Amino acid sequence: MDYEAVIGLEIHVQLSCATKMFCDCPNRPGDLPNRNICPICLWLPGAMARLGQESLEKAVLTCLALNCEIQPRSAFDQKVYYYPDLPKGFQLSQFHKPLARNGWLDIPDEDGRPKRLRIREIHMEEDVAKLTHEVEGRTPISLVDFNRAGAPLAEIVTEPEMRSPYDATEFLKALITQIRYAGAAECSMERGTLRADANVSLRPRGSDELSTKVEVKNMNSIRHVGDAIVHEVKRQTERLSAGEAVVLHTRLWDPDRGLTTPMRGKFSGPCVPDPSVPEVVVSEQWLAELRSRLPEMPTQRRKRFVAQHGLTRQEAASMTAEREVAEYFETVAEACASARTAAQWVANQVLPALEERGQSPADTPVTPERLAGLLALVEGDEITMNVAKQVLALLFGSDQTPEQLVEQHGLKQVTDSAELEAIVDQVLGANPAAVEDFRKGRKQAIGFLVGQAMRASRGKANPKLVRQLLDSKLA
Amino acid sequence: MERPSPGLFSHIEPGNAAPGSGRLAGKSVLVQPNMSVRGWPTAAGSLALEGFVALEDAAAVERLRAAAANVVGSSRMAELGLGLVGDTAASAVAENLCDVALVTDTMGEARHAALDAGAFGFKPSWGIVPRIGLIGLAPSMECYGVVAKSLDDAAGVMAALAGGDERDPSMLQEGVPDFSQVRRGTSSLAVAGVIGECLDALEPAEGDAFRAALLRLESAGIRIEEVGLPDFHLFRTVHNVIGATEASSSAGKYDGVRYGHRTASAENWNEMYLKSRAESFGTLVKAYLFQGAYFQFENYAAFENACRLRRRLVGKTEALFEKVDVLVSPTRRAGLEAAAATTIQATYDAFALSLPANVTGQPALSLPGIAGNGDFELGLQLVGRHLADVQLLAMGARLALLEP
Numbered sequence: 001m002d003y004e005a006v007i008g009l010e011i012h013v014q015l016s017c018a019t020k021m022f023c024d025c026p027n028r029p030g031d032l033p034n035r036n037i038c039p040i041c042l043w044l045p046g047a048m049a050r051l052g053q054e055s056l057e058k059a060v061l062t063c064l065a066l067n068c069e070i071q072p073r074s075a076f077d078q079k080v081y082y083y084p085d086l087p088k089g090f091q092l093s094q095f096h097k098p099l100a101r102n103g104w105l106d107i108p109d110e111d112g113r114p115k116r117l118r119i120r121e122i123h124m125e126e127d128v129a130k131l132t133h134e135v136e137g138r139t140p141i142s143l144v145d146f147n148r149a150g151a152p153l154a155e156i157v158t159e160p161e162m163r164s165p166y167d168a169t170e171f172l173k174a175l176i177t178q179i180r181y182a183g184a185a186e187c188s189m190e191r192g193t194l195r196a197d198a199n200v201s202l203r204p205r206g207s208d209e210l211s212t213k214v215e216v217k218n219m220n221s222i223r224h225v226g227d228a229i230v231h232e233v234k235r236q237t238e239r240l241s242a243g244e245a246v247v248l249h250t251r252l253w254d255p256d257r258g259l260t261t262p263m264r265g266k267f268s269g270p271c272v273p274d275p276s277v278p279e280v281v282v283s284e285q286w287l288a289e290l291r292s293r294l295p296e297m298p299t300q301r302r303k304r305f306v307a308q309h310g311l312t313r314q315e316a317a318s319m320t321a322e323r324e325v326a327e328y329f330e331t332v333a334e335a336c337a338s339a340r341t342a343a344q345w346v347a348n349q350v351l352p353a354l355e356e357r358g359q360s361p362a363d364t365p366v367t368p369e370r371l372a373g374l375l376a377l378v379e380g381d382e383i384t385m386n387v388a389k390q391v392l393a394l395l396f397g398s399d400q401t402p403e404q405l406v407e408q409h410g411l412k413q414v415t416d417s418a419e420l421e422a423i424v425d426q427v428l429g430a431n432p433a434a435v436e437d438f439r440k441g442r443k444q445a446i447g448f449l450v451g452q453a454m455r456a457s458r459g460k461a462n463p464k465l466v467r468q469l470l471d472s473k474l475a
Numbered sequence: 476m477e478r479p480s481p482g483l484f485s486h487i488e489p490g491n492a493a494p495g496s497g498r499l500a501g502k503s504v505l506v507q508p509n510m511s512v513r514g515w516p517t518a519a520g521s522l523a524l525e526g527f528v529a530l531e532d533a534a535a536v537e538r539l540r541a542a543a544a545n546v547v548g549s550s551r552m553a554e555l556g557l558g559l560v561g562d563t564a565a566s567a568v569a570e571n572l573c574d575v576a577l578v579t580d581t582m583g584e585a586r587h588a589a590l591d592a593g594a595f596g597f598k599p600s601w602g603i604v605p606r607i608g609l610i611g612l613a614p615s616m617e618c619y620g621v622v623a624k625s626l627d628d629a630a631g632v633m634a635a636l637a638g639g640d641e642r643d644p645s646m647l648q649e650g651v652p653d654f655s656q657v658r659r660g661t662s663s664l665a666v667a668g669v670i671g672e673c674l675d676a677l678e679p680a681e682g683d684a685f686r687a688a689l690l691r692l693e694s695a696g697i698r699i700e701e702v703g704l705p706d707f708h709l710f711r712t713v714h715n716v717i718g719a720t721e722a723s724s725s726a727g728k729y730d731g732v733r734y735g736h737r738t739a740s741a742e743n744w745n746e747m748y749l750k751s752r753a754e755s756f757g758t759l760v761k762a763y764l765f766q767g768a769y770f771q772f773e774n775y776a777a778f779e780n781a782c783r784l785r786r787r788l789v790g791k792t793e794a795l796f797e798k799v800d801v802l803v804s805p806t807r808r809a810g811l812e813a814a815a816a817t818t819i820q821a822t823y824d825a826f827a828l829s830l831p832a833n834v835t836g837q838p839a840l841s842l843p844g845i846a847g848n849g850d851f852e853l854g855l856q857l858v859g860r861h862l863a864d865v866q867l868l869a870m871g872a873r874l875a876l877l878e879p
Contacts, residue, residue: 046608087733
């Protein structure tokens with residue numbers, strides 16, 4: 001039988017807040033263990049949880065970035081389970097009354113057409129402590145780190161509408177871009193600030209029934225999410241084809257072996273409204289204020305970059321993938337003559353250089369203004385493209401302007417005809433074989449000679465003038 | 476210098492600090508060992524918290540000290556404040572070991588303890604005293620209750636305790652009564668309502684004693700009016716279902732790992748939790764937790780129904796105050812000793828008349844020496860509109876002056 005996959009994602013995003021969700025401890029899970037703790041996030045008797053304003057703000061921004069309807073009233077429940085990472089016995093989570101419902105994101109389908117994927121709900125919840133399992137001598141021990149306990153999370157639950165690993169990974173990419181634009185979270189799977197679990201089930205193609213699903217966890221990159229789904233679909237297909245049933249359970253993705261292994265029986269504890277944490281009330285007025293704080297989102301910005309700056313769709317997509325890059329690009333584009341040149345420079349020169357140096361567009365000595373200055377020199381034929389690349393490297397280690405650097409290093413383009421003629425004559429004299437070739441009709445030999453002249457000038461010669469000189473001398 | 480414990484105290488603060496000036500200067504206040512005082516053992520009457528020492532003062536304790544009260548120590552108490560078995564606050568007040576005792580009122584404990592001490596017992600409106608540092612069991616039912624021989628002292632302590640605290644988001648941030656007005660307040664009490672269904676539930680002897688008390692109210696110029704509340708019998712069930720469910724969640728943290736009793740031997744952590752908890756809780760709390768777990772895991776619909784009924788009861792009870800100024804009833808039944816109630820059935824029987832105010836969050840005051848006879852003391856309980864605490868205490872002051 002022909003099966004189709006039904007895939008839904010449950011995505012936990014750690015909100016980038018200064019403090020934890022219900023207390024004033026720093027929200028820095030990576031610090032030395034058990035430094036960022038207090039009676040509230042240690043869940044000691046008598047402590048009371050108080051929802052922090054920033055957690056709510058960042059959660060609402062996340063919901064807005066994902067086109068959700070914010071609920072005017074939402075509430076926290078006590079989600080009961082007993083495990084050493086939750087010594088309170090329950091996790092505060094919005095089970096019955098989530099913060100937002102009915103969101104969506106558009107992804108390009110495999111043919112490049114937009115495909116809308118719906119989000120069922122987004123709710124806030126607190127993170128639990130982190131367990132580390134070790135062996136001390138011959139005794140297995142488990143260490144508990146409360147730095148993460150109470151960290152603010154938003155959990156995004158999609159409708160089971162994805163049909164392929166491609167859908168799931170594209171959805172994740174779009175989601176990450178949107179949330180980062182909103183400034184609500186870092187969303188790094190590698191750094192653990194975004195965790196995605198996949199619910200995977202199969203059904204006969206064309207059917208609309210929902211069959212038993214399997215939850216797959218432990219993927220720590222977008223690629224792993226795709227790989228894990230591919231594997232899980234294959235595993236379930238084999239089972240069903242062999243006439244075996246799929247059992248409801250949770251599996252762990254093992255990236256080294258490229259397969260999933262069963263984890264534990266699915267346990268969902270009861271959820272009772274917390275009697276002490278008040279309802280979360282979001283007023284229209286406050287919502288409007290938050291909405292106004294959202295930047296122009298990527299889809300819109302992409303369209304505008306095409307219309308306003310004349311970028312190709314591909315260039316626009318690459319310039320809008322990150323908010324910081326988009327803002328960087330636009331500042332450069334507005335200060336120089338060709339926005340497309342700016343886009344190409346940002347994509348091909350600046351971003352790789354930043355990556356190499358561990359810098360970000362918002363935090364680099366090569367500010368958009370300095371880059372624009374450099375590009376203006378290229379456009380004004382003051383320096384060649386090759387020299388410009390050299391100057392870019394110099395900009396990272398200096399606070400001088402591009403003009404000053406060009407001046408200081410003597411990199412100005414050589415346009416003086418006497419100087420150029422001397423170089424060209426020298427090249428012609430040193431390469432008789434190439435000259436011979438050209439005269440015999442191998443016109444491409446001129447390219448070699450231009451290259452030699454550029455080299456002799458240490459990249460400073462104006463290549464157009466060199467070409468003209470060579471043409472006239474060889475004619 | 477160690478002082479011998481007289482047995483009524485689980486902690487005595489050595490060397491009474493000389494307090495400065497303040498509303499409660501010279502007044503001694505006894506707390507329960509579930510009310511956090513930094514550095515004091517805070518076991519809440521439970522093995523589950525054995526050895527737990529509070530890290531911070533409860534907000535209420537901060538406020539008592541700020542008002543220059545002398546916080547003299549802590550009493551002994553029933554496990555996690557459920558019921559009054561083993562509670563010593565009443566004896567401490569009766570023996571004048573303190574001016575005021577704070578008693579966690581989850582189903583009427585402060586009012587019952589007060590009767591045992593021949594004192595006034597007051598449970599304020601829910602949400603006006605911060606609960607930070609109060610280690611309880613059923614958060615939506617419980618609050619600090621006050622036991623004192625003098626109504627002035629009770630009002631004085633309430634004046635210190637009441638008021639918003641941003642650390643407790645469950646509180647009302649406005650509308651908190653100003654208890655400093657109690658003494659100046661003139662009682663406008665004209666009509667006292669008696670819930671017919673409540674009266675019907677009394678034994679003949681109880682009914683006679685209570686009616687005699689009503690006559691005394693009438694002779695003081697108060698009109699008595701019978702009102703109907705057909706759902707009255709539901710208070711008990713609603714309290715039990717919601718209270719037990721909340722208890723099951725809030726007691727989930729007692730696992731014997733970081734504090735409290737831990738079992739001597741276990742094969743793995745799961746067994747350690749199970750055995751530690753089994754050995755820690757007494758039979759009353761354990762039975763309560765079992766009930767709560769049943770509603771959480773097996774019958775959530777019953778819990779939801781109870782919450783719906785609770786909202787209805789609150790609405791209907793508040794509506795009665797359109798006709799009457801205050802509701803009066805006995806505080807307790809005759810012969811049903813709260814201090815001897817060791818099963819859930821017996822506990823709910825004993826507290827049946829006091830727990831409605833915990834369900835509705837309304838203020839309630841119990842007066843001694845008015846309703847009863849030579850054989851038993853029922854207590855006269857006044858229940859007021861939510862946040863009408865000051866008027867309630869002013870009415871109490873007027874009734875307390877009635878000739879015996």
